[in-house]
Amino acid sequence: MASKVTLVHRRDKLRAEAMLVDKLNQKIKDKKIEVIWNSTLQEVIGDEAKVTGAILKDVNSDKTQKIECSGVFIAIGHQPNTLLFKDFLQMDESGYIKIKTGSAGGATTTSIDGVFAAGDVSDSIYRQAITSAGSGCMSALDAEKFLDK
Structure with a gap:
């Protein structure tokens, strides 16, 4: 599905089960996943046909950065985005x-x-x-x- 995955996390560490964090750390070590810490998604860039990037905001400095991507999957907390x-x-x-x-x-x-x-x-x-x-x-x-x- 993807040759590279970028995980954007709004904190400086994960609060998931230790086993899952260990699996993620192995994927990071294997360079299959890159993590951008202390950041939130501000905008998805693209048109009606496809996603081309995203604007992220650092929660500590309020600085923004643009990353290139071809898909965005949002999963935060337990509140459905409805x-x-x-x-x-x-x-x-x-x-x-x-x-x-x-x-x-x-x-x-x-x-x-x-x-x-x-x-x-x-x-x-x-x-x-x-x-x-x-x-x-x-x-x-x-x-x-x-x-x-």
Whole structure:
């Protein structure tokens, strides 16, 4: 998927499980991952077709820097980034988008016909990359089925 990964972290250290930090440190040592500490994402650069970069801001100095990248994946905390949809989609009290779920198909269907949700915006329990990838696949299949109607 990528030849290089840049992890942007808003603090000077990680608060994850030691085993996960050890795995990350090995990837850093192997030069597979670069970490930019004490920084936050300010802007994604690109057009409607693709991402070309990002503007990062150092939380200590307020200085900004531009990095080149072809994708941005945001994962911070346990608060889903769904505020944008609050007036349109049904959500639970924590801000997760409500989906149909179940085994009859259409499991990623939201309260609006033709709108599907997947990953951390609708999963308040597992919040793992692998489960998000799986629900993303389900959502794509649900969308395909919807479009074939």
